[in-house]
Amino acid sequence: MKISTLPVLLSRHPQVESAEGVCYGRQNMTLKAGWEPIASGLLTLAKGIGCSIIYTSPSMRCLAVARKLAEHSSLPVSQDERLQELNFGQWEGMTWADVPHEALDSWAADPEGFFPPGGESGINLRERVQSFWEDLIRAARPALVISHGGPLRLLDGLARGIRPDLLAPSMPQGSSRLYYVSV
Numbered sequence: 001m002k003i004s005t006l007p008v009l010l011s012r013h014p015q016v017e018s019a020e021g022v023c024y025g026r027q028n029m030t031l032k033a034g035w036e037p038i039a040s041g042l043l044t045l046a047k048g049i050g051c052s053i054i055y056t057s058p059s060m061r062c063l064a065v066a067r068k069l070a071e072h073s074s075l076p077v078s079q080d081e082r083l084q085e086l087n088f089g090q091w092e093g094m095t096w097a098d099v100p101h102e103a104l105d106s107w108a109a110d111p112e113g114f115f116p117p118g119g120e121s122g123i124n125l126r127e128r129v130q131s132f133w134e135d136l137i138r139a140a141r142p143a144l145v146i147s148h149g150g151p152l153r154l155l156d157g158l159a160r161g162i163r164p165d166l167l168a169p170s171m172p173q174g175s176s177r178l179y180y181v182s183v
Helices: 036-048 060-071 101-109 122-139 149-160
Strands: 005-012 053-056 077-079 143-147 176-182
Touching: 005 036, 005 149, 036 060, 036 143, 036 176, 053 060, 053 122, 060 077, 060 143, 122 143, 122 149, 143 149, 149 176
Parallel strands: 005 143, 053 077, 053 143
Antiparallel strands: 005 176
């Protein structure tokens, strides 16, 4: 039986340690103590929508949550490189205050075309997230997607059926949004 709407639960990893004011991008970051109740609530939501798979960024802060959920359910976990955060290149590990102001202005003026030194552009992020989304829709399996602020900005727009905006506000860390997507 073909479903007409697909439940997709988008979730941003819980808060991380020592991240205030830091551009950490793809760096491995430790989740702040006490994140487990967030995973428990997420599992309740996932079960409630009939979730059949967990897609996750391979980043340890996302993967730890996915593995915790898998321990307490029969849900398979699929790591997908396309769900990684934007590669901030040489900016990773710097405080935002130390990133040259002119570079941040250039990024804000052209979020798709700009790329940090040694990093990737917004268009690269958009292309890989769009590719993931198309595969998710094609698979038509109720899913939980655990990722980062950048990819989730785009996934949120795709789930709502609007043009994704790289400058849209990020989902707060540890939050989730449920969508029923037409397929």
